[in-house]
Amino acid sequence: DQQVKQNSPSLSVQEGRISILNCDYTNSMFDYFLWYKKYPAEGPTFLISISSIKDKNEDGRFTVFLNKSAKHLSLHIVPSQPGDSAVYFCAASAPQGAQKLVFGQGTRLTINP
């Protein structure tokens, strides 16, 4: 049972436009959500996180929005740059299992010049 789902395997966006990556979850006990970015042949790197007590967190060009009632979060990248082309993973954890991050399947973002 996939508790964290990224339903779009891939997304293509023009350089300079906004990229929106989506993530849905089923476990209402999740209280922290993180986004990781992965380039080919490298390990994932942390991008941004959000606590369930917030509905928005911003870091430069990256903003994560959390809608708890819909069990949905999204990552906005604006403006999109060619270096943003990568696979993005959404991850979540619950208080009782804080050592365990549950990852989504990933979305491959391609930024076209």
Added chain:
Amino acid sequence: NAGVTQTPKFRVLKTGQSMTLLCAQDMNHEYMYWYRQDPGMGLRLIHYSVGEGTTAKGEVPDGYNVSRLKKQNFLLGLESAAPSQTSVYFCASSYRPPGQGTEAFFGQGTRLTVV
């Protein structure tokens, strides 16, 4: 600053062979993890450790064993490799549990093929 280093980067095993993947971190992190990444599945936690001498099972532990004899090293063992263990393996470490919003640092991965 090396961060998290995995050895080896690539390996091909025959079914039934054994091997050990080594993860080393130089950030004095308490928490260490082994994940596997498969197409369409994201990253799944195999085993983790919350400190030297401790290990615990993750989401997909069957067929794997781990040891954390030294704080900086976390070893993942496959006693009898199976084709289903063909995957990319990632080690990660963090100062606190990653679920508390703390950044986890990942190694570059080990691509394992079992034939």
